[in-house]
Amino acid sequence: xxxxxxxxxxxxxxxxxxxxxxxxxxxxxxxxxxxxxxxxxxxxxxxxxxxxxxxxxxxxxxxxxxxxxxxxxxxxxxx
Amino acid sequence: xxxxxxxxxxxxxxxxxxxxxxxxxxxxxxxxxxxxxxxxxxxxxxxxxxxxxxxxxxxxxxxxxxxxxxxxxxxxxxxxxxxxxxxxxxxxxxxxxxxxxxxxxxxxxxxxxxxxxxxxxxxxxxxxxxxxxxxxxxxxxxxxxxxxxxxxxxxxxxxxxxxxxxxxxxxxxxxxxxxxxxxxxxxxxxxxxxxxxxxxxxxxxxxxxxxxxxxxxxxxxxxxxxxxxxxxxxxxxxxxxxxxxxxxxxxxxxxxxxxxxxxxxxxxxxxxxxxxxxxxxxxxxxxxxxxxxxxxxxxxxxxxxxxxxxxxxxxxxxxxxxxxxxxxxxxxxxxxxxxxxxxxxxxxxxxxxxxxxxxxxxxxxxxxxxxxxxxxxxxxxxxxxxxxxxxxxxxxxxxxxxxxxxxxxxxxxxxxxxxxxxxxxxxxxxxxxxxxxxxxxxxxxxxxxxxxxxxxxxxxxxxxxxxxxxxxxxxxxxxxxxxxxxxxxxxxxxxxxxxxxxxxxxxxxxxxxxxxxxxxxxxxxxxxxxxxxxxxxxxxxxxxxxxxxxxxxxxxxxxxxxxxxxxxxxxxxxxxxxxxxxxxxxxxxxxxxxxxxxxxxxxxxxxxxxxxxxxxxxxxxxxxxxxx
Numbered sequence: 145x146x147x148x149x150x151x152x153x154x155x156x157x158x159x160x161x162x163x164x165x166x167x168x169x170x171x172x173x174x175x176x177x178x179x180x181x182x183x184x185x186x187x188x189x190x191x192x193x194x195x196x197x198x199x200x201x202x203x204x205x206x207x208x209x210x211x212x213x214x215x216x217x218x219x220x221x222x223x
Numbered sequence: 224x225x226x227x228x229x230x231x232x233x234x235x236x237x238x239x240x241x242x243x244x245x246x247x248x249x250x251x252x253x254x255x256x257x258x259x260x261x262x263x264x265x266x267x268x269x270x271x272x273x274x275x276x277x278x279x280x281x282x283x284x285x286x287x288x289x290x291x292x293x294x295x296x297x298x299x300x301x302x303x304x305x306x307x308x309x310x311x312x313x314x315x316x317x318x319x320x321x322x323x324x325x326x327x328x329x330x331x332x333x334x335x336x337x338x339x340x341x342x343x344x345x346x347x348x349x350x351x352x353x354x355x356x357x358x359x360x361x362x363x364x365x366x367x368x369x370x371x372x373x374x375x376x377x378x379x380x381x382x383x384x385x386x387x388x389x390x391x392x393x394x395x396x397x398x399x400x401x402x403x404x405x406x407x408x409x410x411x412x413x414x415x416x417x418x419x420x421x422x423x424x425x426x427x428x429x430x431x432x433x434x435x436x437x438x439x440x441x442x443x444x445x446x447x448x449x450x451x452x453x454x455x456x457x458x459x460x461x462x463x464x465x466x467x468x469x470x471x472x473x474x475x476x477x478x479x480x481x482x483x484x485x486x487x488x489x490x491x492x493x494x495x496x497x498x499x500x501x502x503x504x505x506x507x508x509x510x511x512x513x514x515x516x517x518x519x520x521x522x523x524x525x526x527x528x529x530x531x532x533x534x535x536x537x538x539x540x541x542x543x544x545x546x547x548x549x550x551x552x553x554x555x556x557x558x559x560x561x562x563x564x565x566x567x568x569x570x571x572x573x574x575x576x577x578x579x580x581x582x583x584x585x586x587x588x589x590x591x592x593x594x595x596x597x598x599x600x601x602x603x604x605x606x607x608x609x610x611x612x613x614x615x616x617x618x619x620x621x622x623x624x625x626x627x628x629x630x631x632x633x634x635x636x637x638x639x640x641x642x643x644x645x646x647x648x649x650x651x652x653x654x655x656x657x658x659x660x661x662x663x664x665x666x667x668x669x670x671x672x673x674x675x676x677x678x679x680x681x682x683x684x685x686x687x688x689x690x691x692x693x694x695x696x697x698x699x700x701x702x703x704x705x706x707x708x709x710x711x712x713x714x715x716x717x718x719x720x721x722x723x724x725x726x727x728x729x730x731x732x733x734x735x736x737x738x739x740x741x742x743x744x745x746x747x748x749x750x751x752x753x754x755x756x757x758x759x760x761x762x763x764x765x766x767x768x769x770x771x772x773x774x775x776x777x778x779x780x781x782x783x784x785x786x787x788x789x790x791x792x793x794x795x796x797x798x799x800x801x802x803x804x805x806x807x808x809x810x811x812x813x814x815x816x817x818x819x820x821x822x823x824x825x826x827x828x829x830x831x832x833x834x835x836x837x838x839x840x841x842x843x844x845x846x847x848x849x850x851x
Contacts, residue, residue: 190271194270
């Protein structure tokens with residue numbers, strides 16, 4: 145994932161969880177981030193879809209385990 | 224108001240505007256912070272991420288109401304779908320409209336239980352406003368999921384609905400707002416079918432919505448969610464994927480538009496409705512400048528796509544009068560341009576549609592103050608529609624609580640913002656509202672214009688005006704000639720010079736100087752041209768034209784200071800040749816310190832002289848930096 149996309153993804157996380165110092169790494173999971181509950185997980189998915197102009201299938205969302213998975217999935221979806 | 228923030232926000236770089244806000248908000252006054260937040264929050268058609276960022280910023284600034292004398296509302300929100308993401312948005316949008324809210328949401332998908340249980344949050348939290356927002360799933364509880372709906376099932380749904388409302392009224396004293404149905408995320412076929420005792424789904428929904436509105440005075444006020452969703456693109460705003468994922472009834476764009484719709488309804492019920500639309504004229508109500516193009520030369524009517532766009536803008540503005548909204552016109556123009564309403568039959572608006580008209584060359588903030596005096600309420604209840612960011616910023620310095628619709632650059636963009644900002648959205652109407660507009664006309668009283676620069680000096684200092692002066696050259700020749708051909712108002716002699724005339728003037732020792740303008744809002748390009756001709760005993764200003772867009776920014780004073788500097792303290796002579804259109808500059812030379820040369824039998828012209836040795840040689844005050 146290039147720097148620009150990584151910057152955008154980080155901005156989404158920082159905004160959604162209202163934490164401007166949040167740093168993304170591949171192993172980051174929901175339990176590491178205050179506020180990342182099941183409802184905000186959907187908000188995260190929806191916001192990523194809107195900002196990157198893509199759609200995830202429900203199966204793809206179900207398989208997401210951590211930030212690394214999300215980055216890989218984005219890498220497949222984006223040209 | 225930070226001008227960089229305002230320019231980025233209104234020109235569509237809203238994310239960059241928020242970055243500017245983050246940089247400047249620490250040092251800005253609380254009023255400026257509130258004004259910036261309010262303008263940013265009320266910008267329509269932004270992404271979910273944008274509003275989420277704004278929510279964080281608004282919360283970190285205390286989640287304050289952003290208008291004076293805020294109303295407070297304790298709200299219970301009932302929904303038969305996942306509505307958690309609506310709450311922060313509704314609360315922020317209400318804050319921007321001057322309503323401080325405390326919102327509690329009913330437990331998921333338990334509307335009936337909540338209403339029927341006297342110990343539920345609906346009653347224990349003692350809200351003063353209940354909003355019941357329904358999805359089509361609620362209706363299907365009564366009708367089943369069939370393509371055809373029985374009238375008897377619809378009636379059962381209506382009876383049940385009325386009974387639930389009455390229960391709420393029995394157990395509590397809250398005002399009740401309900402939403403109508405916006406249609407289906409996954410539409411069934413045969414929507415408009417009607418046969419004996421059954422109707423298709425679209426007809427069923429229309430029929431229920433009609434019943435709701437007809438009964439609203441007895442049961443509840445109705446929020447037009449059907450209209451909101453249609454405005455946002457219809458089905459694409461409704462929850463399709465999001466419904467499957469999390470039982471959300473709306474996709475992101477729908478969530479935002481529904482939150483806006485709810486907030487505007489809450490604001491209306493809380494007395495925070497906008498009461499007047501104060502609109503600029505040139506390039507807002509019609510394309511072009513009427514003083515330059517004439518009453519029938521502007522774009523408005525049926526002759527071109529843009530003309531039709533402006534015509535619909537006028538129709539939609541005029542339509543607001545039906546619900547008691549006042550219209551006011553504020554235009555930096557010669558007062559005689561008002562005749563356009565008589566002379567151009569393709570305009571939808573007429574002069575009498577305006578309850579207050581303020582024309583003149585004084586700062587626009589003063590026009591807004593005069594509208595406020597005419598109408599009898601403050602600018603916090605007004606919306607300014609204007610295409611010029613400079614003017615918007617200037618008005619906001621004196622009227623920080625006025626709301627803004629940025630007009631243009633194309634008419635369809637104005638129309639979209641007029642619709643999406645929801646500044647005039649009403650959920651109820653009184654007899655007084657209906658009579659108000661007519662009363663407003665009676666209030667109309669044209670007062671003599673008074674020029675005041677009380678606040679404008681600080682504003683002009685702040686916007687960093689730069690003038691760049693270049694002699695005639697191949698790059699600027701076309702624009703210079705265009706200015707001589709088109710300028711009518713700020714044109715001292717109305718000499719329609721062409722290339723040959725200018726070359727002749729230069730060959731005779733004269734100068735043709737083009738003045739470009741730039742300030743913190745951006746560049747306006749060449750806005751003035753001065754022709755100077757040296758004579759044995761003086762310099763003559765042979766021609767001087769200027770665009771009216773930059774009037775009242777001390778540009779004419781700056782240009783004349785430059786002329787003084789360049790003419791080596793020689794006497795300067797200017798001429799004013801009156802025409803039907805240049806009354807604006809009748810007193811220009813007088814205001815710059817010139818003296819009128821008495822007319823004689825040999826000199827019948829209106830000549831003015833400025834002598835550096837005369838008593839009137841005080842340096843002219845201006846706020847521009849001049850470069851060559």
